[in-house]
Amino acid sequence: MPYKFVLAIDPDDGDNGTVVYSISPENPFYTINSSTGKIRTSGVVLDRESSNPKDTLHMRTIIVSAVDIGRPPLRSSVSTTVYVNLLDLNDNDPTFLNLPFVAEVPEGLPSGSSVFKIQVDDPDEEENGMVTMALLVGMPRLDFYLNSTTGVLYSTATLDREQIGQYHLRIVAYDKGQKPRTSTSTLTITVLDANDETPTFFPKVYNVSLQESVPRDHVVAHLNCFDNDAGLNAELSYFITDGNQDGKFSVGFRNGVVRTVVALDRETLAAYKLVIEAIDNGPAGSRRTGTATVFVEVLDVNDNRPIFLQNSYETSILENVPIGTSILQLELGLRGQRRAADQGLA
Structure with missing residues (x-):
């Protein structure tokens, strides 16, 4: 490292004019030759970007005192201060301030929408501290664009949770130093569900034959219905909305199982057409409904005498x-x- 001289003049002769130099107060980063006033680094690493205020002060200022070796020794009336200009070295990697992170975005967000702003810092100076960002990879696919300067992430497709519920993005940041330094991190994008799927019965039509002698609470049909949404948007409630005027049947509010409520009588009514609706529990005003039809044929048993x-x-x-x-x-x-x-x- 280049060194610096300080010089103090004492016009006396002999020991009375011989000057001894020292750094006072002591500075852990520098040493001084007591005879020549040559200042050198001590070997302790200099870090221009240090966050320690005391270290920063010591690295940038050196206070030198001078005293002769006469009898009695005389000290200079004032100390001198050497100001050190620490030149930047590209010794810091870019640092992501808000990654890794899991960001949540609503389903149906249109293409071109701002999704997230990545923040990065590099304490180096000038080009050594100028950071550019890029998307390395996106899994399962890359439906986003990253502004390399501002760090703003935009969608490039309308996000559909039922197709892709979560994205894993790999981000790289690199400075513009002569030998660029880089950092990588991850951003996870979770697509929040919107109630955009309709409950669907499979099959939509059920044909059931029952003897009129089946007991109360007999299982008529297990309805199969699904909703591709998530959470409450996919939680279904079942209702019989038509064909059950005499109250012979019920459907499980949550499980969709159709049962008899009371005994059937073919001689009173030999066939039923039950309309079943499944309603999701999404937000009021956006709930969706699916419909199935259950045809019930009541078969005869010998339960009546001639009259x-x-x-x-x-x-x-x-x-x-x-x-x-x-x-x-x-x-x-x-x-x-x-x-x-x-x-x-x-």
Whole structure:
């Protein structure tokens, strides 16, 4: 390192005019030759960018005192100060101030929107401290553009959480020194869900046959419905919205299982067409609904006796009517007719 001389003059002769130099107060970064006044570095590393105020003061100022060796020794009336100009060396890597980080952005954010501002610092001077940034890689794909100077990250596509829910970006920062120094870090972009998916039943139509004798709480159908959104936007509630006027069926509010509530009676109603809706629990005003239809055929069981419409019948016939002559038409009630038909009696 270049060195610096200080010079003090004492016009006396001999020892009375011999000057001895010292640094006072002591400075850990520099030494001085007591005879020649030559100042050198002590070997302690000089760091122009040090954040220690005391070290910064010592590196930049050296206070030198002079005293002769006469009897009595006389000290100079004032000390002298040597000011050191520390020239920059490109010895600092760029530092990311807000990375690594997980940034959250809403789904549906349009292309060209500002997503995040990357902040970077380099305490070196001039070109050594001028930092440029770039995107190294994006996983699973690069749907972003980074302004290399301002550090502002922009989207280059409309973000769809159902396609890509999270991006992992690798950022590099490098200074413009003669031998550039670089740093890398990561930025994770999490796409927050928007309620933009409709609940979908698969299948949309269910055909079920049940005997009318099935017990209460019998499982009619397990409905299969899904919503590609996340969180509350994908949480579904089920309702029967049509075809259940007599209240024979229910559907699980959360699980979509259709069950019987009371006993069925084919002779009262032999078929049902239930309309089931699944509604997501997204924000009020943006909830979405899917619909399925459950056709229920009620199968007959032998649960009714034949019933005559009247207790007794009277008819008149001639005594000589031939064998096989019809003498009376008996009538059964509706249920009796059905039962007689089932038994081949009608």
